[in-house]
Structure formats: C-alpha cells, structure tokens
Amino acid sequence: DQQVKQNSPSLSVQEGRISILNCDYTNSMFDYFLWYKKYPAEGPTFLISISSIKDKNEDGRFTVFLNKSAKHLSLHIVPSQPGDSAVYFCAASAMYSGGGADGLTFGKGTHLIIQP
Amino acid sequence: DTAVSQTPKYLVTQMGNDKSIKCEQNLGHDTMYWYKQDSKKFLKIMFSYNNKELIINETVPNRFSPKSPDKAHLNLHINSLELGDSAVYFCASSQAGQVNTIYFGEGSWLTVV
Secondary structure (H helix, E strand, C coil): CCCEECCCCEEEEECCCCEEEEEEECCCCCCEEEEEEECCCCCCEEEEEEECCCCEEEECCEEEEEECCCCEEEEEECCCCHHHCEEEEEEEECHHHCCHHHCCEECCCEEEEEEC | CCCEEEECCEEEECCCCCEEEEEEECCCCCEEEEEEECCCCCEEEEEEEECCEEEEECCCCCCEEEECCCCCECEEEECCCCHHHCEEEEEEEECCCCHHHCEECCCEEEEEC
C-alpha cells in the first residue's frame, strides 16, 4: 500500500524552463513533507521541506507547495539547470504527531532530465 | 568529512552466505536507520535505532539483524542471503524523532548471485 505516490517516473524539461514535480499522499497523519534529490551511486540529499501548517516554502530556485485538502504537494524548480538532472523523491512523516521515530515514507521517485 | 559513512559500497556474494554492512555517523545524532531500495526503486525503512534500542522493525525477515555497539554505529547483518536480498541499502541518521534532520549515507550495493 503506497502511502506516498509519485505518478511520473520521469520528466523532461528544457533548460531555463520551470520543472514541476508532483506527489500525492494518502495518510492524513502525515504532517511534514520533504523532497530529496538523488544522483546515481549516491545517497539521497535533502532539498527542501514543508510542514502541514504552511502551504508554501521557498528556497532559492526551489519552491514546495502543499495542498492539504487534496493531499498533494509539488516541487517547482525555476529556472531549471542541467545540474538539476537527478531523481527526486518525495517523503512524508507524522513527525509532529509523534511519528518521527518511524522515519520517512518515500515515493518511488521522479527522474528529472534537463535538456540543454 | 563524511557525515554518514557505510562500507562496503559494493558487495557481490553467493546465496547462503552471511554478510555485514557497517555504518557510522559523526553528527552526534541519536537515531540511526537502515533503508532498502529494491529493484522497483522503492526506498523503504527497515530499522530504526534510538540510543541503542530498536524502535521499529518493518516486517523485515529475521535473517536481517541490526547491531549497534554505540550510538554512532549501526551495522546490518544478513544471514543466509537470498537472491531477493539484492538491493541498495542506505544507512541514515537524525536527531531523535526529528526527520527533518535525516542524513543518508551513499548506499551499499548488494548483489546476491
């Protein structure tokens, strides 16, 4: 039972344009969401996060939007750069409701390809 | 200076063997984890250790046993390896209960032949 879903296995975007990666979740206990970036042969690295009390968090070129009623979040990257080509994982936790010790529940990832 | 380091990075072994993957973190974190990424690319949690106590075990076969000699180390022992154990295993650590502080190691690629 997938509690975190990333329905697009891959996404191709031209350099300089906006990349939008989507994520849906089913567990209403999730209250903290993270995006991780992963290059081949490396571990996931933290990119940006958002708690359920917010609907937007921005960090440079990266913005995460959260729609709690739809149980949907998205990651926007603008402008997209060649170095952004990687696999992006959406992850969720019930951290504020005591579930932090359970770690993170991940989606399957979306492979973002930035074309020059 | 690597925050979470795991060894070996690559391991090829035969079915039925027993193997270990070591993990060390120098972040002073209280909680360490093992995650498995299988052939379908799902990244799933296997174990979580907080101050040397196992706090979750996600229906992992008992052939897998985490061992933590101290809070900076969490090693993964696997007995009687099976073909289906082939995967990438990631170690991670965080401050207790604070998933927003999770750091991952680079992964250990296990291939069982």
